[in-house]
Amino acid sequence: MTDRVLVCGGAGYIGSTVCNELLKSGRQVIVVDNFCNGHREAIPAGCEVVTGDIRDTACLDAVLERYKPQACLDFAAFIEVGKSMEDPGSFFDNNSFGTLNLLRALVRHGVDKFVFSSTAAVYGQPDLVPISEDASLKPTNAYGESKLLVERMLEWFGRIHGLRSARLRYFNAAGNTPERGEDHVPESHLIPIMMQVALGQRPQAYIFGTDYDTADGTCVRDYVHILDLASAHILALEALEKRESLVYNLGNGHGFSVREIIESMRRVTGRPVPVAEGPRRDGDPAILVASSERIKTELGWKPKYADIDSIVASAWEWRSRHPNGYGS
Numbered sequence: 001m002t003d004r005v006l007v008c009g010g011a012g013y014i015g016s017t018v019c020n021e022l023l024k025s026g027r028q029v030i031v032v033d034n035f036c037n038g039h040r041e042a043i044p045a046g047c048e049v050v051t052g053d054i055r056d057t058a059c060l061d062a063v064l065e066r067y068k069p070q071a072c073l074d075f076a077a078f079i080e081v082g083k084s085m086e087d088p089g090s091f092f093d094n095n096s097f098g099t100l101n102l103l104r105a106l107v108r109h110g111v112d113k114f115v116f117s118s119t120a121a122v123y124g125q126p127d128l129v130p131i132s133e134d135a136s137l138k139p140t141n142a143y144g145e146s147k148l149l150v151e152r153m154l155e156w157f158g159r160i161h162g163l164r165s166a167r168l169r170y171f172n173a174a175g176n177t178p179e180r181g182e183d184h185v186p187e188s189h190l191i192p193i194m195m196q197v198a199l200g201q202r203p204q205a206y207i208f209g210t211d212y213d214t215a216d217g218t219c220v221r222d223y224v225h226i227l228d229l230a231s232a233h234i235l236a237l238e239a240l241e242k243r244e245s246l247v248y249n250l251g252n253g254h255g256f257s258v259r260e261i262i263e264s265m266r267r268v269t270g271r272p273v274p275v276a277e278g279p280r281r282d283g284d285p286a287i288l289v290a291s292s293e294r295i296k297t298e299l300g301w302k303p304k305y306a307d308i309d310s311i312v313a314s315a316w317e318w319r320s321r322h323p324n325g326y327g328s
């Protein structure tokens, strides 16, 4: 077993929950986070915590020298798609250059296993749905491109330096655990925005486009629970003991439209969720649904949360007790 794991971005929404599951699996976890977006309170007790930036070579060398991890999971990134189209340079700097800096440090210190948080945004507008890992990679935003560049680097680092890697392309991460939740600032994800509306913190939510070629005219997305993401990370980490390169989609395989999420939110919270309808946003594909058959077949991944009400209910459980997020 890989006993000691470095987790970059472990104070964030997904990373903090994965840290908790890694601890529960008996591993030692070292978190490096610069707290540009994450929350110190989200990091589970029991992790070693280093405040540092993946672009800071001296910091990475010191951490790797001191803790000698056997593997690294990398969640550290900027994630706002909209911002990536205003300031692409900051995304290439943080997400692509930052991860390159991390990869070079791992190679220098002999760490040979790397699990990377990639994204469905590497596919852009899909030609076929559900999307398989063999679909063409044509990002339509700088965020997706910044992640795809890392995926390409990983191929070369594997070939030349023997760095084993798992590229996990998440679809829409969703849901919470009772202990930690989703608290992005600014928030751009549908479920937390709807919860802010249910709490009266926003007057209404917006539906961008009601004339898509979908059953109810609104966009359809694939929501995967963060505990299911966490179990996939642990399976991938274990598989890297034997396998050199893994590429997997992580989705639950069921698409839900924006209107279906609104209805679920109303059912789960029992509160009104007013919405306004507006025009489409540029570049939003009508349907993004994953095929995750490859990881199910190869690693036996069994996502537990398929039903949207259980995902939304898990999100509401945390948010209703922390109406202002970690600042509550």
Ligand SMILES: NC(=O)c1ccc[n+]([C@@H]2O[C@H](COP(=O)([O-])OP(=O)(O)OC[C@H]3O[C@@H](n4cnc5c(N)ncnc54)[C@H](O)[C@@H]3O)[C@@H](O)[C@H]2O)c1
Binding pocket: 008, 009, 010, 011, 012, 013, 014, 015, 032, 033, 034, 035, 036, 037, 038, 039, 052, 053, 054, 055, 074, 075, 076, 077, 078, 079, 094, 098, 117, 118, 119, 120, 169, 170, 171, 172, 173, 174, 184
């Ligand atoms: N949230 C989603 O639905 C989703 C979907 C697909 C992929 N992803 C990917 O998953 C990863 C985690 O996403 P999240 O929603 O948890 O985001 P998040 O913003 O909650 O977490 C990212 C963490 O990384 C830290 N960080 C950012 N840049 C850093 C740097 N240079 N050095 C050190 N720490 C840094 C932040 O402080 C934060 O704690 C990201 O790489 C994201 O691209 C997320």
